[in-house]
Amino acid sequence: xxxxxxxxxxxxxxxxxxxxxxxxxxxxxxxxxxxxxxxxxxxxxxxxxxxxxxxxxxxxxxxxxxxxxxxxxxxxxxxxxxxxxxxxxxxxxxxxxxxxxxxxxxxxxxxxxxxxxxxxxxxxxxxxxxxxxxxxxxxxxxxxxxxxxxxxxxxxxxxxxxxxxxxxxxxxxxxxxxxxxxxxxxxxxxxxxxxxxxxxxxxxxxxxxxxxxxxxxxxxxxxxxxxxxxxxxxxxxxxxxxxxxxxxxxxxxxxxxxxxxxxxxxxxxxxxxxxxxxxxxxxxxxxxxxxxxxxxxxxxxxxxxxxxxxxxxxxxxxxxxxxxxxxxxxxxxxxxxxxxxxxxxxxxxxxxxxxxxxxxxxxxxxxxxxx
Amino acid sequence: xxxxxxxxxxxxxxxxxxxxxxxxxxxxxxxxxxxxxxxxxxxxxxxxxxxxxxxxxxxxxxxxxxxxxxxxxxxxxxxxxxxxxxxxxxxxxxxxxxxxxxxxxxxxxxxxxxxxxxxxxxxxxxxxxxxxxxxxxxxxxxxxxxxxxxxxxxxxxxxxxxxxxxxxxxxxxxxxxxxxxxxxxxxxxxxxxxxxxxxxxxxxxxxxxxxxxxxxxxxxxxxxxxxxxxxxxxxxxxxxxxxxxxxxxxxxxxxxxxxxxxxxxxxxxxxxxxxxxxxxxxxxxxxxxxxxxxxxxxxxxxxxxxxxxxxxxxxxxxxxxxxxxxxxxxxxxxxxxxxxxxxxxxxxxxxxxxxxxxxxxxxxxxxxxxxxxxxxxxxxxxxxxxxxxxxxxxxxxxxxxxxxxxxxxxx
Ligand SMILES: Cc1cc2nc3c(=O)[nH]c(=O)nc-3n(C[C@H](O)[C@H](O)[C@H](O)COP(=O)(O)OP(=O)(O)OC[C@H]3O[C@@H](n4cnc5c(N)ncnc54)[C@H](O)[C@@H]3O)c2cc1C
Ligand SMILES: Cc1cc2nc3c(=O)[nH]c(=O)nc-3n(C[C@H](O)[C@H](O)[C@H](O)COP(=O)(O)OP(=O)(O)OC[C@H]3O[C@@H](n4cnc5c(N)ncnc54)[C@H](O)[C@@H]3O)c2cc1C
Numbered sequence: 001x002x003x004x005x006x007x008x009x010x011x012x013x014x015x016x017x018x019x020x021x022x023x024x025x026x027x028x029x030x031x032x033x034x035x036x037x038x039x040x041x042x043x044x045x046x047x048x049x050x051x052x053x054x055x056x057x058x059x060x061x062x063x064x065x066x067x068x069x070x071x072x073x074x075x076x077x078x079x080x081x082x083x084x085x086x087x088x089x090x091x092x093x094x095x096x097x098x099x100x101x102x103x104x105x106x107x108x109x110x111x112x113x114x115x116x117x118x119x120x121x122x123x124x125x126x127x128x129x130x131x132x133x134x135x136x137x138x139x140x141x142x143x144x145x146x147x148x149x150x151x152x153x154x155x156x157x158x159x160x161x162x163x164x165x166x167x168x169x170x171x172x173x174x175x176x177x178x179x180x181x182x183x184x185x186x187x188x189x190x191x192x193x194x195x196x197x198x199x200x201x202x203x204x205x206x207x208x209x210x211x212x213x214x215x216x217x218x219x220x221x222x223x224x225x226x227x228x229x230x231x232x233x234x235x236x237x238x239x240x241x242x243x244x245x246x247x248x249x250x251x252x253x254x255x256x257x258x259x260x261x262x263x264x265x266x267x268x269x270x271x272x273x274x275x276x277x278x279x280x281x282x283x284x285x286x287x288x289x290x291x292x293x294x295x296x297x298x299x300x301x302x303x304x305x306x307x308x309x310x311x312x313x314x315x316x317x318x319x320x321x322x323x324x325x326x327x328x329x330x331x332x333x334x335x336x337x338x339x340x341x342x343x344x345x346x347x348x349x350x351x352x353x354x355x356x357x358x359x360x361x362x363x364x365x366x367x368x369x370x371x
Numbered sequence: 372x373x374x375x376x377x378x379x380x381x382x383x384x385x386x387x388x389x390x391x392x393x394x395x396x397x398x399x400x401x402x403x404x405x406x407x408x409x410x411x412x413x414x415x416x417x418x419x420x421x422x423x424x425x426x427x428x429x430x431x432x433x434x435x436x437x438x439x440x441x442x443x444x445x446x447x448x449x450x451x452x453x454x455x456x457x458x459x460x461x462x463x464x465x466x467x468x469x470x471x472x473x474x475x476x477x478x479x480x481x482x483x484x485x486x487x488x489x490x491x492x493x494x495x496x497x498x499x500x501x502x503x504x505x506x507x508x509x510x511x512x513x514x515x516x517x518x519x520x521x522x523x524x525x526x527x528x529x530x531x532x533x534x535x536x537x538x539x540x541x542x543x544x545x546x547x548x549x550x551x552x553x554x555x556x557x558x559x560x561x562x563x564x565x566x567x568x569x570x571x572x573x574x575x576x577x578x579x580x581x582x583x584x585x586x587x588x589x590x591x592x593x594x595x596x597x598x599x600x601x602x603x604x605x606x607x608x609x610x611x612x613x614x615x616x617x618x619x620x621x622x623x624x625x626x627x628x629x630x631x632x633x634x635x636x637x638x639x640x641x642x643x644x645x646x647x648x649x650x651x652x653x654x655x656x657x658x659x660x661x662x663x664x665x666x667x668x669x670x671x672x673x674x675x676x677x678x679x680x681x682x683x684x685x686x687x688x689x690x691x692x693x694x695x696x697x698x699x700x701x702x703x704x705x706x707x708x709x710x711x712x713x714x715x716x717x718x719x720x721x722x723x724x725x726x727x728x729x730x731x732x733x734x735x736x737x738x739x740x741x742x743x744x745x746x747x748x749x750x751x752x753x754x755x756x757x758x759x760x761x762x763x764x765x766x767x768x769x770x771x772x773x774x775x776x777x778x779x780x781x782x
Contacts, residue, residue, distance in 0.1 A: 001374055001375070001376065001380070001447075001674060001677045001678050001681045002372060002373050002374075002375070002678055002681070003372060003373075003374060003671070003674035003675055003677070003678045004372065004675065004678045005372065006372075069372060244759075248759050248760070248761065251761060252760075252761065252762075259762075259765065260761075260762055262755075262761040262762055263761065263762040263763075263764070263765060265748075265751075265752070265764065267761070268751065268752060268755035268756070268759075268761050269748070269751040269752075269755065271755055271759055271761065272695075272750075272751035272752075272754040272755045272758075272759070273751070275692075275754055275758060275759060276692045276695055276696060276754070279668070279672060279692055280664065280665060280668025280669065280672070280692070280696070281668065283667075283668050283669075283670075283671035283672040283674070283675060284664065284667055284668045284671060286372075286671055286674075286675065287667065287671045287674075289372065290372050290373070290374075293372060304660075305663065305664055305667050305668075308660055308664050309664045309668055312664075354657075356660075357656065357657055357660035357661075358653075358656060358660075360660045360663060360664075361650075361656040361659050361660055361663075364632070364636065364659065364663065365636075365650065
């Protein structure tokens, strides 16, 4: 049994933590949250220089070749530090989509640029409030061009490249689009978490290329959502862990009724519950990482399990962190709300808990079919 | 990252599986139903028989040192054996306390002669041991116990009462913590012994549990004499010795505790609700997902623990969450099972409704999973204090002579 990350990856994780403690401090996060920039460029460039934007990309395509597991450990640290960079959009969605569905030519055209940090990618699925199911997507890809509107698109103000989910003649398709084209209009939309800005993208006859074979869109979409769910689960676990530590530290320092509030069982038991949820989520994410790294047949179930567990743990940790901080937790000046925002944004970024619970049980039904 | 056994582990697993396949029946949902409500002679004989076979095959006392008559192997071997055994229907319950907690304490604190006398007989299943810790006045707060031990020549004379003693009615020996000094602060005045349960003055009365079964007892001590040679640890060091017992709670990380998602799926598949099979109902599906996530989260936490053990490291604190997750899950799952069965959910007769009966059994036993061996609240305290480093509860009884400590209603 070796259900753990390798020593090399643990070392990478330690280095990532040190780097992000320094370079992605709450002040850096707040600068993006409160400012006009879509992300922190200096931080992004340094991450690229360290090879993070090529973590999961094979070496022959200019990446660091660390595989999915390398991306998992980085994701956890990025989640912990709330790094205000388009890492999730670029790495968990765009790069994963290219690797899963791209032709050799497409991979060669885009992945080296992503690995170098020159290109920011994103994934454009939603078309306003409600769930954009394959049937409901209205954006079209016909005769080689995209038309329609995507809203909200994470990191859509900064991205160079989008994987756009659109109707084709053969069901939905995943379409690669260069966002520098004149037919792309982008507009920042205000969202819950301005530390990673989102946009409305409008496509008017924008040329694109289909990822994968015609008619394969639905399968690809499911696969990318599953892979991204696991990677994102690591971000969420990192965030939940940080909330737990913030709450614990505050509970030790803050006195009420002549005692540290951390000595009241109402607080102790609350934090014990957060600890349990976080550990469950971590273990479920580990299993997801294993499924991801092995392309295991259990991927769909592992992804749903990791996703539901991580959504719930980060949300619990983020809201109880505010609670433990009392009135202070409700202030802009304290960092609790940064995590509270991120928790909820990540919880809907790739399908809600409700949706993934449904997927989970569907998987169980087929896995446990009688006979 | 993988789940592969090392070569040695795989060999060990294969040998365990071979032993179990030859000697035990595979586990089935029905086999989980109603393990005898009372420990009848038949049930005990079956358990004895099984323990004897296990010992003969070298699967008893796996982690115990050779000087105790054990196999001298590592915790990972125990986990592997447990994982394999969990797939079979075997009667092992009556030995868990003795072999898991009592004998390790006797061996740690006793003489080599005592190890030679008691350890192997227990491993072979010839003698069963119980744990006489809890009292009416001391459960979670074990150190509040008041059963007294008074020195008299070469003996100690014991008076008082223990309660919740699992298996006392079929055990030959027991370990007991007593109070030898009522003037000392509460943790300082305790002394630990082991005793023959057939000693004159020991009276055992069964307690009927909410399930109707009687697995535990009240045990009364009326001038019971225990030779000083059966004292473990120094006079007044009983708390320290007790911790050995409590820390030896065996690794249960390989096995499965009671019903789980599979059994619920089986039930939900077969039941019709107003809108079709229960398994298609969104409310039911929501719950199934919750339990699956909890159950898997624990399973994979166990894999992390196993990984540490496999490398010879000490497992991290994640190994402490199991009880807190499983107890409430069992209880909620059985409650939901009855809901899904609607009016038929009241039927307990396994002949009429086997799946209903299985969940009834869980409904009526799961409360104990949240109390025995550290209640949910005590487990949360432990996590908050030992893992998160939050302050211990304010203590009003510290450094106060025991006979000045406030007591509540201790019936
Ligand atoms: C929106 C808002 C408006 C407000 N308006 C006013 C106002 O107009 N006037 C005014 O005077 N105040 C006001 N307050 C202050 C409010 O009353 C306090 O925030 C509240 O009493 C909590 O105190 P605290 O913030 O110091 O938190 P703390 O007392 O430090 O509490 C921190 C955490 O410890 C817990 N805790 C504390 N003591 C115990 C205990 N004994 N047992 C268990 N847990 C405990 C708390 O529940 C909380 O989770 C306002 C607060 C808010 C958020
Ligand atoms: C099936 C079963 C088998 C058992 N077998 C044995 C056995 O073989 N030998 C043996 O010695 N004992 C045995 N026990 C006893 C068991 O260890 C105790 O029941 C347990 O420690 C709880 O003690 P109590 O019942 O006195 O409850 P109490 O300690 O009176 O607890 C009552 C409630 O108060 C809560 N509480 C107590 N202290 C605190 C605190 N500090 N903070 C917050 N909440 C608190 C508890 O969580 C619980 O909810 C068994 C119990 C059961 C149910």
